[in-house]
Amino acid sequence: GEDVEQSLFLSVREGDSSVINCTYTDSSSTYLYWYKQEPGAGLQLLTYIFSNMDMKQDQRLTVLLNKKDKHLSLRIADTQTGDSAIYFCAESIRGGGFKTIFGAGTRLFVKA
Amino acid sequence: EAQVTQNPRYLITVTGKKLTVTCSQNMNHEYMSWYRQDPGLGLRQIYYSMNVEVTDKGDVPEGYKVSRKEKRNFPLILESPSPNQTSLYFCASSFSDRALLRTFGSGTRLTVV
Numbered sequence A: 001g002e003d004v005e006q007s008l009f010l011s012v013r014e015g016d017s018s019v020i021n022c023t024y025t026d027s028s029s030t031y032l033y034w035y036k037q038e039p040g041a042g043l044q045l046l047t048y049i050f051s052n053m054d055m056k057q058d059q060r061l062t063v064l065l066n067k068k069d070k071h072l073s074l075r076i077a078d079t080q081t082g083d084s085a086i087y088f089c090a091e092s093i094r095g096g097g098f099k100t101i102f103g104a105g106t107r108l109f110v111k112a
Numbered sequence B: 001e002a003q004v005t006q007n008p009r010y011l012i013t014v015t016g017k018k019l020t021v022t023c024s025q026n027m028n029h030e031y032m033s034w035y036r037q038d039p040g041l042g043l044r045q046i047y048y049s050m051n052v053e054v055t056d057k058g059d060v061p062e063g064y065k066v067s068r069k070e071k072r073n074f075p076l077i078l079e080s081p082s083p084n085q086t087s088l089y090f091c092a093s094s095f096s097d098r099a100l101l102r103t104f105g106s107g108t109r110l111t112v113v
Helices: none
Strands: A004-006 A009-013 A018-024 A029-037 A043-050 A055-058 A061-066 A071-076 A085-094 A098-102 A106-111 B004-007 B010-013 B019-025 B031-038 B042-051 B054-057 B076-078 B087-094 B108-112
Touching (some): A009 A018, A018 A029, A029 A061, A043 A055, A043 A071, A098 B042, B010 B019
Parallel strands (some): B010 B108
Antiparallel strands (some): A018 A071, A055 A061, A061 A071, B031 B042, B031 B087
8 A cells, every 4th residue: 555654763963964764655656745844833845856856956955766665865964953843755646636645754853 | 925724723622522623725725635643643634625615535534524615714523523533633735636835734733532
């Protein structure tokens, strides 16, 4: 079935790079997303990548997609305390319209 | 300001007492959806609506109802809430179900005792 998995916690020091990983099972993915959720807030779309791309860079964010292994990663360069949040991986798949499947979220702790 | 507004933000209720969580968007989006967020499970879709008077079940629709009488509003109704519906609920909207620019509300934390 459709599933998106990610590790639940990641802790890094301020200034280091963070890498959040995600695996998905459905090969009919069209878009893959990273959302950020700050405490008490809804989800904010951080970045996305089309399934026919391998990499996308947007300022401090780098998204890598390995379609063969169904693996998606988000790298945050020069991680700041303001990056502390929960990061959700999500994929949109075809099948009777489009359906978006979310992972359980990775809580990123940034230590000063 | 373009936004999705949910009310209330927090709600504590008793088992069996009907409640409605409202959701309103001011972006003229056609697609709206409701999710619940539970620890370790991420977001699971409850119901979605492609347009006015068009609604369909998501992954976890049991115990919930929705309606879409107007484009901007998509209320979530719990006719007889139970403790297993204690969760954090999010409403979201977008121009289409492709979800590229989906906007989320701030969430409603519901506790059913």
